[in-house]
Amino acid sequence: MRTEEQAGVITRRQSIAGGLTDEHIRARLSSGRWQRASAGVYYTFSGEPTRPAVLWAALLTAGPGAVLSHQTAAELIGLIDRPEPPIHVSVPSQRHITPVAGVQLHRRHHTPVAAPAREPARTTAEDTVIDLTQAANDVDTAVGWVARACARRLTTPDRLRAALATRGRLRWRDALTAAVADVAAGCHSVLELRYLRDVERPHGLPPGIRQRRRQEPQTTYSDVEYDPFGLVVELDGRAAHEDPGRDRRRDQVSAVRGWMTLRFGWADVRRRPCESAAAIAVLLRRAGWSARPTRCGPLCRLPGGSLEPGGSSVP
Known part of the structure; x- marks a missing residue:
């Protein structure tokens, strides 16, 4: 049993497959060598679980097909700088899972997954960004995720544009599409x-x-x-x-x-x-610009003929 690949976390099924019995598991839990993370999921060590162990425990508790997503995936790829509760896990839409304390479950039909070596499965950078835009409270926050992800070189405008096109229902689609284009032009925030x-x-x-x-x-x-x-x-x-x-x-x-x-x-x-x-x-x-600014609309507060302080016209 190579529990180091799962930050020291293991399921009952994995333990049995590795040669242990239920009696062995109970003995390790009773002695304090192991700790119960959730029903059928164990920390194979004593002491406070690390963040990676907690994430693995949440993922294994959710079962097959589950992936870390939203803020939790953003944490893993470096889109956010510190962990934010709860842990977000996406599961196949047909799965029926008992709610898990400290875990926010999301159901989805299809999830492109990125699973780097020795890391828990998570959504791709592009899907993570789009998920966060859809969870945002306003459009500024939503487009901010697009700008931040590209500024940190976690994805590219082209890849985001392609990922947006795969989503059927999307809030602020026009604004997000425009934001991707403007980020491609060099806007970083x-x-x-x-x-x-x-x-x-x-x-x-x-x-x-x-x-x-x-x-x-x-x-x-x-x-x-x-x-x-x-x-x-x-x-x-x-x-x-x-x-x-x-x-x-x-x-x-x-x-x-x-x-x-x-x-x-x-x-x-x-x-x-x-x-x-x-x-x-x-x-x-x-400095020599020969044109003049234009009014943005009927309520524009751009001065009419005087742009200089004191009221004199610009030469």
């Missing part, structure tokens, strides 16, 4: 997606270059660059900008190149997209 859709595109700003790599004097990535106008837009979402020193270094690199940096946060993009577009347009016009 929800804030970057919002900037593209609410600030840049609807106000007719020139297309920016996204996630350009610079190595002067050290490697940095700009969120959006307007070349040849010498303007960098950095989008400061809290989760992506926990290192203020990194932000300063990026600004310094831009300054050395003679570029100006504008920084926008959530409030600037979501609550004041028209004003943010106007500020960018002023600097672009000063």
